[in-house]
Amino acid sequence: MVAHGATDEDPGGAVGLRRRTTATVAVLAVALAGYGTADAADLVPGVLTTDPVPAEARPFPDVEMPGGDLVAPTVPGPDETAPVPGAAALSELTTALEQDHRRTGTFGLVVADGITGEVLVDHDGGTPRTPAPPSRCSPPPPRSTPSGPGRLGG
Known part of the structure; x- marks a missing residue:
C-alpha cells in the first residue's frame, strides 16, 4: 500500500512534502518582505x-516680560472673625432637608469650620455613597431668548 501523495518512485511522499514546505516558506518570505517594505514606507504600523x-x-x-519684576498680589486668607453658624441652626436646616418631599433616597451631610476644622454638623457622613452627577448639583445654565423684529423668541 502506498501513502497518500506518494508515488512508486517516491514511496514516502518526501518530494511532495518538500515542495509544499518550500512553497510555504517562499510565500511567508515574500509576505514578510512585503510587510517590511510597507512598514519602512510607513504604510502599515511597525518599527521600520x-x-x-x-x-x-x-x-x-528666554522671554523678558515688559514692566520689570512684577509681583503677584497676595490673596487674603479666610476671615477669622466671620461668624460661625450655630449647631442648632445647622441641625434645623438638616432636618428641613431630611423632610423635604422633593428629596429621594438617603443623604449624608457634613459641615465643618474651614479654619479650625471643627465638625459643626454630621448627618450620616460616614456612610459611603456614590456621588451625584454634576448635572444634579449645579443650576441649569441661563437661557437667553433674543427678541425683536425677525428674531425668534418674544
Missing part, C-alpha cells in the same frame, strides 16, 4: 521607517 531622524528640539527662548 525611511523618514529621517527628527531634529533635536531647540531650547525654549
Whole structure:
C-alpha cells in the first residue's frame, strides 16, 4: 500500500512534502518582505521607517516680560472673625432637608469650620455613597431668548 501523495518512485511522499514546505516558506518570505517594505514606507504600523531622524528640539527662548519684576498680589486668607453658624441652626436646616418631599433616597451631610476644622454638623457622613452627577448639583445654565423684529423668541 502506498501513502497518500506518494508515488512508486517516491514511496514516502518526501518530494511532495518538500515542495509544499518550500512553497510555504517562499510565500511567508515574500509576505514578510512585503510587510517590511510597507512598514519602512510607513504604510502599515511597525518599527521600520525611511523618514529621517527628527531634529533635536531647540531650547525654549528666554522671554523678558515688559514692566520689570512684577509681583503677584497676595490673596487674603479666610476671615477669622466671620461668624460661625450655630449647631442648632445647622441641625434645623438638616432636618428641613431630611423632610423635604422633593428629596429621594438617603443623604449624608457634613459641615465643618474651614479654619479650625471643627465638625459643626454630621448627618450620616460616614456612610459611603456614590456621588451625584454634576448635572444634579449645579443650576441649569441661563437661557437667553433674543427678541425683536425677525428674531425668534418674544
